[in-house]
Amino acid sequence: MDNDTILECHDVVCTFGGVRAVNEASLSIERGTITGLIGPNGAGKSTLVNAISGHVRLDHGYVAFDGQPITRLRPHQVAERGLVRTFQLASEFPNMTVLENMMTAPHRQAGENFFSAVFSKGRWQREEERHLIEARTLLASFGLQAKEEEYAGNLSGGQKRLLELARALMTRPTMLLLDEPMAGVSGPLIDALADHILRLNRETGLTFLIIEHDLGFMEKVCDRVNVMVNGSVLTHGTMKELREDERVVEAYLS
Numbered sequence: 001m002d003n004d005t006i007l008e009c010h011d012v013v014c015t016f017g018g019v020r021a022v023n024e025a026s027l028s029i030e031r032g033t034i035t036g037l038i039g040p041n042g043a044g045k046s047t048l049v050n051a052i053s054g055h056v057r058l059d060h061g062y063v064a065f066d067g068q069p070i071t072r073l074r075p076h077q078v079a080e081r082g083l084v085r086t087f088q089l090a091s092e093f094p095n096m097t098v099l100e101n102m103m104t105a106p107h108r109q110a111g112e113n114f115f116s117a118v119f120s121k122g123r124w125q126r127e128e129e130r131h132l133i134e135a136r137t138l139l140a141s142f143g144l145q146a147k148e149e150e151y152a153g154n155l156s157g158g159q160k161r162l163l164e165l166a167r168a169l170m171t172r173p174t175m176l177l178l179d180e181p182m183a184g185v186s187g188p189l190i191d192a193l194a195d196h197i198l199r200l201n202r203e204t205g206l207t208f209l210i211i212e213h214d215l216g217f218m219e220k221v222c223d224r225v226n227v228m229v230n231g232s233v234l235t236h237g238t239m240k241e242l243r244e245d246e247r248v249v250e251a252y253l254s
């Protein structure tokens with residue numbers, strides 16, 4: 001793992017009963033880049049990302065993040081290290097307001113511990129106020145400030161994805177794993193979502209790994225794209241290079 005590598009997966013195998021969903025998959029991601037993961041349905045993309053984020057157990061192989069092994073960590077431990085995953089289905093709490101959704105994002109705060117909550121109430125309140133300011137600033141940067149008091153369930157598909165992204169940023173990640181961020185997004189929010197990802201990458205150096213079937217979107221946002229077929233990473237390159245690669249065309253693009 002060289003200095004610029006933030007995430008490395010080596011020979012990862014994940015099986016469900018008899019199904020080898022991920023079969024000796026390896027990939028390496030450079031810090032500060034936007035990397036794509038594409039491939040046919042059932043290729044093992046979500047399972048590989050679940051293995052990285054600690055949601056699925058590896059049968060073999062290893063995952064290292066920021067120079068440290070994370071192979072056996074639980075999802076919240078992986079997230080605490082700054083590697084945060086969003087899901088294919090928007091995971092907002094529909095009966096809570098947009099602002100309340102933001103405030104439920106897990107962050108390490110003094111008030112979470114019962115004793116520190118009782119004995120340092122002032123500090124806890126100050127943290128809460130800081131999180132509120134952070135939440136409102138993030139909502140404004142995603143154009144959702146007017147929706148603060150709206151129930152999240154009433155948002156459009158695209159607005160839910162923006163909320164999901166804003167909520168993930170409350171945890172101050174160094175890398176985001178996005179599983180099909182364009183699912184359910186239509187109209188002008190397609191470009192808006194792509195622009196937000198590019199802006200976050202440029203302004204904060206946030207690293208992204210994105211699974212997405214919308215190849216136009218991938219072409220717009222990704223520096224490099226990995227192609228997964230039958231549980232393994234077949235190759236990687238720019239979308240332009242991949243479109244010219246016969247193996248990729250045969251396995252996925254034809």
Ligand SMILES: Nc1ncnc2c1ncn2[C@@H]1O[C@H](COP(=O)(O)OP(=O)(O)OP(=O)(O)O)[C@@H](O)[C@H]1O
Binds near residue numbers: 016
């Ligand atoms: N929890 C599970 N139990 C059993 N089989 C599973 C489970 N999760 C995934 N699989 C199987 O593992 C294989 C890979 O699935 P996975 O969802 O990782 O593929 P994918 O590339 O993300 O597909 P898609 O693009 O359709 O989301 C599939 O055959 C799937 O049916």
